Amino acid sequence: MALAIQTILERSRLFRGLPAAALQKVTALATRRAFTQGSLIFSQGDPGDALYGVVSGRVRISASGQDGREMFLNIMEPGDTFGEIALLDGAPRTATASATAQSELILIKREPFLSLLQQEPKVTFHLLQLLCQRIRWTSGLAEDSALLASPARLARRLLSLARLQGPDPQRSARLALSQEEIARFLGLSRQMVNQYLQQWKAQGWVALGRGQITLVDQRALQSIASGSDAAADR
DSSP states (O other): OOOOHHHHHHHSTTTTTOOHHHHHHHHHHOEEEEEOTTOEEEOTTSOOOEEEEEEESOEEEEEEOTTSOEEEEEEEOTTOEEOHHHHHHOOOOSSEEEESSSEEEEEEEHHHHHHHHHHOHHHHHHHHHHHHHHHHHHHHHHHHHHHSOHHHHHHHHHHHHHHTTOSOTTSOEEEOOOHHHHHHHHTOOHHHHHHHHHHHHHHTSEEEETTEEEESOHHHHHHHHTTOHHHHHO
16 A cells, blocks of 8 residues: 655655654655656656655765766665755756666645745755754765775665665665665775675675675674774684
8 A cells, every 4th residue: 555645755864853844845845756666766867856755766866977987875765855945045966866676755846835935934944954064974875985994884874774784784775776876886896895795705794696785683784884994804
């Protein structure tokens, strides 16, 4: 059974905790749209004219450099929202979004949303909080690239994606991404990523499948992500 738009918005980080009256006004702006697996939602450089939220399925966010190489950025799953920055400034999209599974999204257009922000300061505050989280996340990536060794960067990125599924480090987390995608995101060779993953597989910390990586022991990976040489050498 399909979830109501308001239920999706209530679960999103952007609108969670809003007063009921404000949430209803946001809900009134949203429409649903279905995308088949492999469908393009928007391309890098397209006008930034809408905010999206994932009702079901999975959305892959990527960007292309000047040399044409594609870099994997993130995976959006049910309850996640994306497209916030372009929604506010109207500038061209900085990334490409595509459905990696049969997906249903909610769509909120820019102009009516900006009008709502002028009327509802609590919605504006929630949006600012989310944007600050994204800025911290981006800053963290830059720091990781400059300061952490390759195994720590890989472990930290895998754990970051796992947290999108829930905060429980005791359970395993299955990530629907390939070694090639994670290598492009981190700026590492696929061979290097595979080398580390095979070592962690032998330790029982991860399981590998076609187009997926399962984190079996998140605590062990957290030790690597923190730069613990002892954990990396076990």
